[in-house]
Amino acid sequence: MTYVKDFKWEKGLNVKDLVNQYNNLGFQSIELARATETIIKMKKASAKVFFTFTSNMVTSGLRGFFAQLIKLGIPDIIVTTVGGLEEDIMKAYGEKFVIGDFRSDDVALYEKGVNRVGNLYITNESYCNFENIMLPILSKLYQKKKRWAVSEMLKEIGFMLNDEDSILYQAAKNNVDIYCPAITDGAFGFHLFMFQQDHDDFIVDVVKDFKNILLSTSQDDIKGLISLGGSISKHHAIFACLLNGGLDYAVYMTTAHEKSGSMSGATTNEAKSWGKVKDDSDAVTVIGDATITFTLAMISALEKLNEEGLLKNG
Amino acid sequence: MTYVKDFKWEKGLNVKDLVNQYNNLGFQSIELARATETIIKMKKASAKVFFTFTSNMVTSGLRGFFAQLIKLGIPDIIVTTVGGLEEDIMKAYGEKFVIGDFRSDDVALYEKGVNRVGNLYITNESYCNFENIMLPILSKLYQKKKRWAVSEMLKEIGFMLNDEDSILYQAAKNNVDIYCPAITDGAFGFHLFMFQQDHDDFIVDVVKDFKNILLSTSQDDIKGLISLGGSISKHHAIFACLLNGGLDYAVYMTTAHEKSGSMSGATTNEAKSWGKVKDDSDAVTVIGDATITFTLAMISALEKLNEEGLLKNG
Amino acid sequence: MTYVKDFKWEKGLNVKDLVNQYNNLGFQSIELARATETIIKMKKASAKVFFTFTSNMVTSGLRGFFAQLIKLGIPDIIVTTVGGLEEDIMKAYGEKFVIGDFRSDDVALYEKGVNRVGNLYITNESYCNFENIMLPILSKLYQKKKRWAVSEMLKEIGFMLNDEDSILYQAAKNNVDIYCPAITDGAFGFHLFMFQQDHDDFIVDVVKDFKNILLSTSQDDIKGLISLGGSISKHHAIFACLLNGGLDYAVYMTTAHEKSGSMSGATTNEAKSWGKVKDDSDAVTVIGDATITFTLAMISALEKLNEEGLLKNG
């Protein structure tokens, strides 16, 4: 039986000790502490670790952290949406996003060519520059071959970037596949379309990529998932694991609630009915903004994994 | 100046008059009434109407209503995720889903072969039957041609179904394109993969479909959007409209809030900064479970559109 | 076993038939339909019905509906917070609230003497007029006696009003007690304080009122609760019922979720662990804005209760 303990601050408190205290604190803090423990367990069990996130997580500035996690050997497979990958490329080419306000005057922003994502701003200029980046990239890809599975294409692009803080770059370098089942849903898709206008034999093969994610693990692998936000990135990883016998470890971090039956809000409990998460698995759902909950839980896990020498290049 | 009026029940109150009363009631009820007005305006303006929904909306039982809306001429273009389309096909073949409980024993459900989506259940058997349905469908498609844009494929499948309550059937019959940018993210994707194993030249061309959605409207068209839930279905429709000059009318219905910067929670205000929604547009965001908010707002709009003779086959 | 049925619109659909369809629709719609059934059951069982709501429900315009429900004999006991009672009095004296916008310029509103509650506005003038109303009321009360339990005071005030749409008026007239455990938390409290400055022997006895709510039902009574929103009004009714053996019927309607351990988000399930809700009770939690969910569920119940002649003055 674990008792609630009176929480206390001590001078110079570090993140690991804060999360340790969360083990005796109620509501979402204990769930967050359990997420840390679950991440540690999946790494100790040498699980194949799926890591999924929505595009806004990249917008938020977690991009550098995700790149670092790849370098440190945390995820084996990534699933995400295309918006975040576009921004990863933009940032690799020097674009900057601005901290703004949730209650901005959106019409005024529009007139200044500024696009709002919550309390962040991205300029139209960044998207224009992206166009100039994408054209030569697609030409190079086309020269290599005509039919690309999405993850192969993304790996190739990763090798073209030169930014230690880039997700695509680190993923390519560290042989972590990035799956993006809705690759056309964004500016990237627009540029694919423009390119295909002149190169009708240029094929983006999403079916092939389903094979790739399916074969990325097997029934015999121990499988873990860290999922930030909902959307198809979450569903795609879970579904691929379901087909291979279900997850042994799962951490869901989301702001969505289960009561509307959405995938974003679906819990690890619901997942057990599907066999998506094994019934004797370690599984935890943490409700809250992942810029806060994930940084806390993951840093705490990194500290402990590092102590035990379980980080790559650590 | 619109004043709050004391709400009153009258015997036999119908949905239209209920929503009319919401025009003088605060918080989400007035937003819902505004959604009704916005839907009416987009139809009166002969806007090209995009309609997007997440898969769980189909699971919920709104499938029959969506099919009816297509028949009545409400949407011109549909964007959704693949899970709902799978279920539309299952139901066209007689599968039934069960009303259950949010707090089910999920391990017990698993042992019985029952999968939970919120407070609904789908059996494994339904998914097994789906496999038997999909194989001949894909064979027929392949015999026709080898390379398919997603929306073309979905139209073809729609014609193969024979169910007045099917979304795919009514969409095919009424020439409403269905876009599904992440077509592989579900059992449908698994069967595409299995089929491609034996037919390597079978291509699902998502890039081509981006062209199709882009050309489905033009800069000159008046454009409207009714979006239920978030995810890529919402984003994809908005993005396609943005590239054609932005939306003139927009109704977002979601349970997500804007404070985590997600697409699901992104408001029509935020959309204005992007030019996704024009600054002088009619745009409204309604927070709540769409099984309730959408049925209310849409039925109220249908009653009024019907009175004015603006419904097809009405 | 209840199956999901394809939802359909029929011309002239009334609220009762809409909610009947919700019995076969997933997520919050089925929970809403269950709320209707639970309300009907509690009335048929002649339960003592507690009805609780937060102040913003009165601000919203539901005030007239609440007054109507009292007239129709739905609630036996009301628990609420003081802000709504202040507004009930203001409106009885002709004050009007305005439908506004969630994204107003709040500093500009302030300069105009307009106070915002979500998308509604209340003017400073309304509060000034309230001061002129309260002084003579308190004088009259003081002339009658010096020590008042809160519910006795509120009944006396109800008799002084002359507005069919007033909650306080209808409650007084129909002998429904209104409990308000935090009577000082608002402008009402300020005027009580001002009055006590000159009349030190003027006592508002909250402890006495706890006795009153406790004795308003007994162990032997069948007890039901309809609770809108959270806060102390919800807790107070539940706690009073717990001390008398727990609720037989409970409907919670709230926008809050259970994951932060708050009373607002606490579910009827959690209540069972306390014995607040009996384990074999009919209990349902509906997530959503009560201006929508409550009007729907309650109107649907009223139609059915009316058909069976179970409404007072119906």
Place this chain on the structure above:
Amino acid sequence: MTYVKDFKWEKGLNVKDLVNQYNNLGFQSIELARATETIIKMKKASAKVFFTFTSNMVTSGLRGFFAQLIKLGIPDIIVTTVGGLEEDIMKAYGEKFVIGDFRSDDVALYEKGVNRVGNLYITNESYCNFENIMLPILSKLYQKKKRWAVSEMLKEIGFMLNDEDSILYQAAKNNVDIYCPAITDGAFGFHLFMFQQDHDDFIVDVVKDFKNILLSTSQDDIKGLISLGGSISKHHAIFACLLNGGLDYAVYMTTAHEKSGSMSGATTNEAKSWGKVKDDSDAVTVIGDATITFTLAMISALEKLNEEGLLKNG
């Protein structure tokens, strides 16, 4: 212009440096960092600091932290609900709460005499013991005088406890008034009622306490607020400050959203329309579970205040 920076982990990262990084991270993390800055500013400006929290915050285990904050001189005035004060007393007498599960079998818990609050458990035994504690306390109070303002009573009780980790104890010792506008809404209220049965002249004067909170600050004082959760504790502090000219600094931490017009979800922006928060104030709303967001923001503020010698007994 503040730019988004790629977030990075460094070994041994402490809480202060984590929150510093949040200054360049989007969505709720930057709001949390702003909360830290706002707390620091209110202390540097020697503001009178109101601190409000809902009962579940005490249940969670933050009780010890709140007591520590009082000792360190952070709050000047506390407003809360009675449930948390009951638990503060229980814990001072050795009662323990248990970490449990959100998805417990609530009927089974009930049969074991265990009450659930989210993922925490409190036993019936703790409540029984509380009864034995309260009786002598009330007798002692009654011997002193017959008519008590709530805050005076709570201070007296604080002096009777002997637990460094008790909120009531530290508040009494450090001359921090605790206001509890709904003192009867819980087991405490039940014992007040039982006591009054035999001592009819025992008066709990809530009107007098409104005077006390109103006079606890003046128009001339600089005023700050840190509010966790919603409910009357939040409203009461804001209202008392409004009557004294409004807040100069405000930090709201809540899981509630503004779209249903509730006090729990009301933002610092909305507060500006009322003059509750001055238009040129530093004000920030952080959405998330306060067991996480508050510990992070407050610890980060404590570290910085300590460096500048601004903590009492620091």
